[in-house]
Amino acid sequence: MSDVTISISDCNSIEKATIKLLAKRLNIKYGPNGIGKSTMAKAIKLSAENDLSSLTPFKSQGVEGAALPKIEGAEAFQKVLLFDEEFVGQFVFQRDEIVRNSFDIFIKTAEYDNAMANIDNQLSGIRNSFNESAEISKALVDLKELRDAMGKPNNSTVPKNSKIQKAFGDGNKVENIPDALKPFERFIKSDDPATWISWQIKGNKFVDIADNCPYCSANFAGTENRATAKSIEQEYDAKSVEHLSALLEVISRLDMYFTVSCQEELQKILKSKISLSKESLGFLSKLKILESAKFSAFQA
Numbered sequence: 001m002s003d004v005t006i007s008i009s010d011c012n013s014i015e016k017a018t019i020k021l022l023a024k025r026l027n028i029k030y031g032p033n034g035i036g037k038s039t040m041a042k043a044i045k046l047s048a049e050n051d052l053s054s055l056t057p058f059k060s061q062g063v064e065g066a067a068l069p070k071i072e073g074a075e076a077f078q079k080v081l082l083f084d085e086e087f088v089g090q091f092v093f094q095r096d097e098i099v100r101n102s103f104d105i106f107i108k109t110a111e112y113d114n115a116m117a118n119i120d121n122q123l124s125g126i127r128n129s130f131n132e133s134a135e136i137s138k139a140l141v142d143l144k145e146l147r148d149a150m151g152k153p154n155n156s157t158v159p160k161n162s163k164i165q166k167a168f169g170d171g172n173k174v175e176n177i178p179d180a181l182k183p184f185e186r187f188i189k190s191d192d193p194a195t196w197i198s199w200q201i202k203g204n205k206f207v208d209i210a211d212n213c214p215y216c217s218a219n220f221a222g223t224e225n226r227a228t229a230k231s232i233e234q235e236y237d238a239k240s241v242e243h244l245s246a247l248l249e250v251i252s253r254l255d256m257y258f259t260v261s262c263q264e265e266l267q268k269i270l271k272s273k274i275s276l277s278k279e280s281l282g283f284l285s286k287l288k289i290l291e292s293a294k295f296s297a298f299q300a
Contacts, residue, residue, distance in 0.1 A: 006073040011055040012039045032156070032289060038084065045080040047071045139257070142250050143291055149247055150288040158284045166237075167244035168269060169276055174244060176273040178235060180228060194242035201233045262287070 001023045009016045014036045021027050029037055039055065046052050052069035060066035130136050147153055149163040158165060174193060177185055187196045206214035207229055213220055220226045248270065255263060266287075269280050276284075 001076050004073050004076060006040075006044065006071065008040060008043050009070045010057055010060065010067040011043045011052065011069045011071070012036070012057060014039055014043075032153070035156075035289060041082055041084070043069070043071050044074050044077060045082045047074045048077045048080045139254070142254050145250050146247070146254060147288065147291045149243070149250075150284060150291075153288075156285055156289055158281055158288060163243040164247060164284065165276070166240045167247055168272070171273045171275060172244065172271055173236060174241060175271050178231075180231060181235060183228070184232065188236075192245075194238045194245060197232065197236045197241055198238035200229075201236075201238065204230055204233050 003020065003022050005018060005020045007016075007018050008014055017036060017040065019029060019040060029040070031037060043052065043055060046055065052071065055069040057067075057069075060068065149167075151157070151159045151162040160169065174188055177188055181188070184200075187193065187200075190196060200215070203214050207220075207226055211220045212218065213225065213229065215229070218225070251266060251270070258266065265283050269276065269284070272280070
């Protein structure tokens, strides 16, 4: 059997999904709970049995003309065994089992313990390499920071109160400085723009005390400089700029772990002049799921 690409549509909560399976390889599909991994596996199994009816979405049940479950590309699979919770429940850990501790009696034998010890010994080298690698440790810290910046890990959306929304939700204002504030460009694009913006905003309460600039003592009389000085506070929030700067550094360090297409999409978002679009938020939601999965995989 050669490699196959399987398309699944209208199966339970999955409207459309595509997965690729490599022949004669161990294929691992990972992701957080509820993303649809079990549904995909069931769809492949039920396709071999020519009966996808049990995967009909709730919204389509009893609705005439509604879309029905469909799977394409799985024709090569004539028989599929599904090792899931239902299968395990048929053989082990029965609540009403006659013999208590059946796992310890029938499975956890000396041979089982030796095999598990052998597996653990073989994996110890990999585990030690991960634990001793400064690069992996740093990647873990960065992955966690990026994941946390997108909101709670168990939520697949990117909420408005998340750090990444606060930083880029209205566009990258550090990259795209309004024309009226161009004189401050070197400060806004400095290595620490948040500290400068915070200092500038704190000084604004002295702007109207006199006709002299509270920062440089230049004469404000008859000029627009007073309004320009105040407009920094109207345009920028120091905390949001701080989040922006920190996230740009984290994403830059993680750049090597992203695909080319992912890098390109991220750059569009990071340099955007306007608020995040629905498509951009959708991309970030998918990225959040993947980063959470990567972080969990690194920790495993």
